[in-house]
Amino acid sequence: MASQLLLSTNPFTKSSLDKVFIRGDALTLNRKSNHATRVSYGFSLRANAALISSHRSSVEVPRQWYNLVADLSVKPPPQLHPKTFEPIKPEDLGHLFPNEIIKQEETLERFIDIPEEVLEIYKLWRPTPLIRAKRLEKLLQTPARIYFKYEGGSPAGSHKPNSAVPQAYYNAKEGVKNVVTETGAGQWGSSLSFASSLFGLDCEVFQVAHTYQQKPYRRLMMQTWGAKVHRSPSELTEAGRRILQADPSSTGSLGIAISEAVEVASRNEDTKYCLGSVFNHVLLHQTVIGEECIKQMEEYGETPDVIIGCTGGGSNFAGLSFPYIREKLKGKINPIIRAVEPSACPSLTKGVYAYDFGDTAGLTPLMKMHTLGHDFIPSPIHSGGLRYHGMAPLVSHIYEQGFMEAISIPQTECFQGAIQFARTEGIIPAPEPTHAIAATIREALRCKETGEAKVILMAMCGHGHFDLTSYEKHLRGELVDLSFSEEKIQESLSKVAHVV
Numbered sequence: 001m002a003s004q005l006l007l008s009t010n011p012f013t014k015s016s017l018d019k020v021f022i023r024g025d026a027l028t029l030n031r032k033s034n035h036a037t038r039v040s041y042g043f044s045l046r047a048n049a050a051l052i053s054s055h056r057s058s059v060e061v062p063r064q065w066y067n068l069v070a071d072l073s074v075k076p077p078p079q080l081h082p083k084t085f086e087p088i089k090p091e092d093l094g095h096l097f098p099n100e101i102i103k104q105e106e107t108l109e110r111f112i113d114i115p116e117e118v119l120e121i122y123k124l125w126r127p128t129p130l131i132r133a134k135r136l137e138k139l140l141q142t143p144a145r146i147y148f149k150y151e152g153g154s155p156a157g158s159h160k161p162n163s164a165v166p167q168a169y170y171n172a173k174e175g176v177k178n179v180v181t182e183t184g185a186g187q188w189g190s191s192l193s194f195a196s197s198l199f200g201l202d203c204e205v206f207q208v209a210h211t212y213q214q215k216p217y218r219r220l221m222m223q224t225w226g227a228k229v230h231r232s233p234s235e236l237t238e239a240g241r242r243i244l245q246a247d248p249s250s251t252g253s254l255g256i257a258i259s260e261a262v263e264v265a266s267r268n269e270d271t272k273y274c275l276g277s278v279f280n281h282v283l284l285h286q287t288v289i290g291e292e293c294i295k296q297m298e299e300y301g302e303t304p305d306v307i308i309g310c311t312g313g314g315s316n317f318a319g320l321s322f323p324y325i326r327e328k329l330k331g332k333i334n335p336i337i338r339a340v341e342p343s344a345c346p347s348l349t350k351g352v353y354a355y356d357f358g359d360t361a362g363l364t365p366l367m368k369m370h371t372l373g374h375d376f377i378p379s380p381i382h383s384g385g386l387r388y389h390g391m392a393p394l395v396s397h398i399y400e401q402g403f404m405e406a407i408s409i410p411q412t413e414c415f416q417g418a419i420q421f422a423r424t425e426g427i428i429p430a431p432e433p434t435h436a437i438a439a440t441i442r443e444a445l446r447c448k449e450t451g452e453a454k455v456i457l458m459a460m461c462g463h464g465h466f467d468l469t470s471y472e473k474h475l476r477g478e479l480v481d482l483s484f485s486e487e488k489i490q491e492s493l494s495k496v497a498h499v500v
Contacts, residue, residue, distance in 0.1 A: 135424035158462030160191035168195035182257030186218025188276030193227035209252035259361035277313025286319025309459035314392030373492025
């Protein structure tokens with residue numbers, strides 16, 4: 001007898017599908033016209049998983065972004081002008097960002113309406129599924145219930161388009177012709193390239209040298225969407241030339257790539273800068289993740305006891321956790337909120353909380369954040385998106401306020417967890433969320449020891465289809481743990497501006 005799944009409204013097909021029947025080796029889609037379509041078994045497995053995980057839900061795409069700053073009794077410290085050390089004024093950012101982005105960066109409003117044009121594009125992949133990892137639970141023999149919010153279904157394969165689309169929209173709306181950015185793992189660069197193509201913008205991307213070579217298909221993805229991609233550090237900017245003069249074989253860093261992108265934006269009046277993490281407006285855009293997830297968890301009848309996400313600059317982590325922190329501040333829930341960073345680039349767990357530049361050359365505003373020093377160049381780990389010297393100021397602030405905790409995990413343990421996840425849940429994760437997976441496995445195994453049936457919620461921010469060389473090294477036993485040098489960090493920290 002066929003199993004039956006009733007569908008709620010689907011943003012892709014409106015209500016064109018009424019029922020889905022799974023029969024043996026094929027999937028039959030019954031439409032309103034009463035014509036049935038049969039598809040292959042391979043497709044049926046994927047379709048069944050996707051339908052069960054997302055379309056069963058009645059959750060819709062959020063119509064507003066949430067601003068955590070509005071609910072904090074202690075506001076985060078202001079950004080400072082790099083020359084005067086005075087709080088940044090809106091006009092100080094005008095050469096980098098469009099006016100609406102500047103307003104969002106400084107706003108104290110609790111909710112910001114999402115433009116209809118942005119919502120329509122979000123609906124290409126949102127709402128994203130919340131999936132229970134039952135097979136992973138079974139493998140670990142844990143009483144814990146593990147859920148993951150999966151952002152890998154976007155056109156770029158990660159959470160990054162959540163901010164790339166509105167940034168491209170606001171720039172296009174204000175008549176900007178060109179945007180420039182940096183990218184570490186290539187996920188942000190891919191996302192902005194995609195978004196720029198939708199709004200008719202020319203896009204230029206400085207990709208960290210290590211991943212420029214390691215992930216050529218990310219580069220090709222950007223170029224397919226029309227972007228111009230440069231290896232960073234490059235000879236195209238003063239910042240890049242200075243780095244190459246000191247170290248011709250530099251593997252680059254996000255800090256260096258940011259310097260190059262900001263320099264290009266600063267010297268071209270028709271060009272604005274976009275970034276994929278760290279700043280408040282980026283974290284704001286990402287809260288669609290957590291807003292959806294709260295409603296999806298409610299439909300499951302669950303409340304998370306532990307929320308886990310990887311952190312590099314903080315956008316993915318903030319996107320899931322900030323709406324939950326709002327509920328925590330209201331006294332409705334009290335989950336442990338845990339950030340996980342790479343052991344080779346541990347800004348939260350080993351850095352200092354101080355004013356520092358967001359880039360290597362010192363072109364950005366000074367931001368109060370956990371930092372390893374803007375001169376710090378992390379080891380070339382495979383999680384390119386987490387190779388950043390600092391943490392988002394707002395994430396740093398709530399860490400200082402005690403709303404969250406942080407740990408670091410080496411990359412070999414992360415890839416071991418990724419293999420377990422891929423072989424049970426079927427998704428090959430990007431290297432960045434493998435840190436969240438490893439931390440989730442640790443928590444689940446603790447539950448196995450204690451007998452606690454905790455609900456663990458994990459941020460699964462993207463797939464690893466363009467990261468298979470990293471998996472190849474792991475499977476061959478060639479992947480090693482890279483650590484940081486205390487001497488190197490102290491040297492970098494000695495250059496951090498002393499601002500009281």
